[in-house]
Amino acid sequence: MNHDDALAAPATPDPALPMLTVAQAVRLRALAAPYCEDGRSYSLHNLAQQCRHAPEDRWPALVEAHFAALREGSRGGESAEELLRGVHARLLPTDSIGPELAGALRYARVVADGLVFAYGLDMPTSVRILTDADVERAGLEELGRAAYANVMRVPVEHEEVPVEGGALLHSVYGDSPFIASKALFLSEAARQITGEALPDAGALVVMPQRNLLAYHPIADGSVVDAVNGLAAYAFGAHEDGPGALSPRVYWWHKGALTSLTVIDPDTRTFSLRPPPELLSLMKGLVRLDGAGRLATSTTAEAPDTAQLTRTTTESITRLTQEPAGLGDAFASALTLAHSHCAADPQLAHIDTWDAWATAVQLGSALFTGAQAQKCRLGEDIEPQLPAIAAEPPADARAWLDAFYLALACRRQDRADRLCQVPLEALRQDDSVDAYVLHWIDTLQTYWSQQPMDDVVQKLLATMETSMPETVTHAPMDFVNQIDYQPIALFHRLIARDHDTFNETLAEAVAHHGAYWGDSAAPRAQVALGPLAMASLAYDYGFPVPLKQPHLPTYLLNRERIEELPG
Structure with missing residues (x-):
């Protein structure tokens, strides 16, 4: 290597103080040595961070001020x-x-x-x-x-920081060296700062400096983008210093902090490895969020039904060449069906029925196959559904949607075929909690007219596995207010308890409204699971009140039921 190459070569970072070069670290240790003659050992990490950003002719003054503060802080003797x-x-x-x-x-x-x-x-x-x-x-x-x-009581500044992918980080900072310590009590700190408590799943949080923390509530599928955004945020802020604390990403959950960051001490490389419990939760949130099932603090804009109609029509038309797109076509049709109910909540209009009927057709085709048939999405819009072979996907929640649709639209033949879908195929879905699969097992057992003792045992298993201590994939507010409500109604249905069923139905509708708030999201419009159970109860002669929010009257009372292709 010639002289010019040596000048151009990058300086080697010091192994113990990587923010400085080896030569700079040697100089800093020499400046600090006279202050360490009392035999005590001192960390030079924060001092090195300060020196990194200062001209070297200022280093002696910084070193002197640093050790003067240490001497003052070590006196003690307070009452x-x-x-x-x-x-x-x-x-x-x-x-x-x-x-x-x-x-x-x-x-x-x-x-x-x-x-x-x-x-x-x-x-x-x-x-x-x-x-x-x-x-x-x-x-x-x-x-x-x-x-x-x-x-x-330490005052803070608060700023919302969007990151790539749509996740939002809450940055909390200020002059106090105790701000990062608020992460120990993050739930209460978040309530003070934003007025909103953390979800049951907790939050991702970083504390790169003692006067800075940033967190992301674990509420929806954006958690995946938040992990990467927080990792980059923490690494940059930790390197900047001074007052460096930790470059790691942590999971705050029920008062405890768990590191997601794994640091290789030999190569000083970082990787993110969420613990299995968090990984399961993230997978479930991504699936729930992608299907529009989660309510978030951001009110969704009302969807454009005309555009949704075009999208659904195109997705059905493409199935001739791309049959693997059936799951997406069903999801699009179901979104359209829900969206129509924003303007037509009672399902009185033929266009709304057409959307629901198409969702029924696609839902049953997804799991049980179908013969070639027309779908209708408007007076002049009739995309052709090609013949579909029965290849049930590992999507337990889509099966529930398809079954609920068949019940609400009184298609017993399709419900019969759905209940013949092997449970083993649905058990391959690793994004759902055990209670979802127990619930499907309960419905299939009941609909197949197996002994009531078997139904009751499977219903009990559903209830037991929906308790907070066993749920790991879904947020508990979603479980309690949305997923569990048809289960509670089914319990009253098989007991033939008319009065309690109606009370439970009113509670289910209220929970649905509370969960979604003023969101214009398609799923907010109709309580699909409770609608399916109420439709069964109505057909069994229960005196079900027909005028309730989120339960389309003309589906519930069968007045908007028309023929569908087989």
């Missing part, structure tokens, strides 16, 4: 009252706790990979980490309550 007044919960990098300091912080604990929880005393120009002696003087329980209250 118990002073400790309680100034104590805050504090997150620290694990590598900032040397052997000597660890011996004086036996109360501190590792809360997640890369993070230690301790108590910090807020002082005029520095923060002192409290020792075991301080904790004993003030009392552990009293310090815990005061540290929580004080850290929650």
Whole structure:
């Protein structure tokens, strides 16, 4: 290598202080050496971050100021009252706790990979980490309550940051070195900052610097984009420093932090590996969100039914050349059927019926095959559904949609064929919780007129597996307000309890409305599962009230039922 090549070669980062070159790190250690003659070991990580952004002729002053702050912060001797007044919960990098300091912080604990929880005393120009002696003087329980209250009072700035793919990050920042510590109490912090509690699934969160955190509530399919967005956000902010805390992405769930980031110490490379529970949840959310089943804080715009009609027509027409597109065609037809009910909630018009009828045709064809037949989506719109072989996909929720449609539209023949779909085929769907498959098993057993004892046992299994401690793929608000409602109605249906059925139906409709709020999303228009159960009850002679929101009257009372091709 010649002299010019050596000048052009990139500087080698220091292994322990990678924000500096090897030569810069040697100089910083030399500047710090006189301050370390007391035999104690000090982390130079934050000091190196400061020096990285400053001209080297300013380094001596930065080093002097850094160790002066450390001396001030290590004096101690405060009264118990002073400790309680100034104590805050504090997150620290694990590598900032040397052997000597660890011996004086036996109360501190590792809360997640890369993070230690301790108590910090807020002082005029520095923060002192409290020792075991301080904790004993003030009392552990009293310090815990005061540290929580004080850290929650720390003022912050809040900004919403969109990332590629549509995910939204909440960036929380300010001047205080305790802002990142709010991640320990993220649910309450989120409520204070945005006025909204976190979902049951929690949130993804990063704390790259002590005065910065960013989080994304785990509520819909955008969680996949949020993971990557947060990883890039954390890495960049952690490298910028000073006050670097952790470059990792964490999952905050039920008060605990779990790292998603795996760091290879030899190559210093990062990878994201969500734990199995979170991976299952993400898979379920993506599937639910993609099918338009999730209500989010953003109110969906009312869909354009004319455009949806064209899209559905085109998707049916393409099936002759692309039969694998049947699942998408069914999803499009079902979206169109729901969307029509925004302007025609009682399903009084023929165009609305045509959309529902087409959804019935495509839903049953998806799972049981079909002979060639016309679909009707308007007076002059009659796309041809080609002959379809029976190849049921591993899509349990699509099967439920198809079955609910067959019941609501009184197509017993199609319901019969759907109940012959092997449960083993649907069990291949790894995006749903066990209760969904137990529910399908219950419906197939009942519809096939098997012994009622078998039906009851399978219904009990459905109920037991829909409890919060067993659900891992779907948000609990969706499970409780949407998915469970037809199950509760079926329970009253087979008990032939007319009064309780109607009370449960009113509750189901209310839950549907509460879940969707003022959303204009297609699924918000009709409570499909409760409609199917109410249609069964009506046909069994239950005195079902016909005028209820989200239950189209002319489907429920059979007045809008017309013939379909076989």
